[in-house]
Amino acid sequence: MTEPKLDVSSIGFAPVPLRLEVPSNAQIGKYTIPILLNMSTGSIFPSKFIQLGNLSVSIPSQGYISTKGNLSISVIEPPSIDQRIKDFWSVYGSLISLVGAGFAGAASTFVFEYVKNHKGKNK
Numbered sequence: 001m002t003e004p005k006l007d008v009s010s011i012g013f014a015p016v017p018l019r020l021e022v023p024s025n026a027q028i029g030k031y032t033i034p035i036l037l038n039m040s041t042g043s044i045f046p047s048k049f050i051q052l053g054n055l056s057v058s059i060p061s062q063g064y065i066s067t068k069g070n071l072s073i074s075v076i077e078p079p080s081i082d083q084r085i086k087d088f089w090s091v092y093g094s095l096i097s098l099v100g101a102g103f104a105g106a107a108s109t110f111v112f113e114y115v116k117n118h119k120g121k122n123k
Helices: 081-122
Strands: 029-040 049-052 055-058 064-075
Touching: none
Parallel strands: none
Antiparallel strands: 029 064, 049 055
């Protein structure tokens, strides 16, 4: 099994893949998860020195900081079936309505043409 690769940009920033699974019997509320961070402090400058007037500033080309942090998450009730339908419709409703209207318009053309031809044959 291969590990997924991070999508790293040209300046070295990358999203952190994080997936939390909450057991179905978890109590609703706010939780704090302690985490250990290992962050790169690499410089985006090509040189180790920047000249600002008469002052030379040294920038480390690469380093790491390890620190502790807290990740806060809120466990909420799962959405009801009504809420899921409402959310689905708010995202896809316009597209469904547009496709449905196009289909109805095309179908009505065929129906009118059929009725027109059917009346012509009966006369």
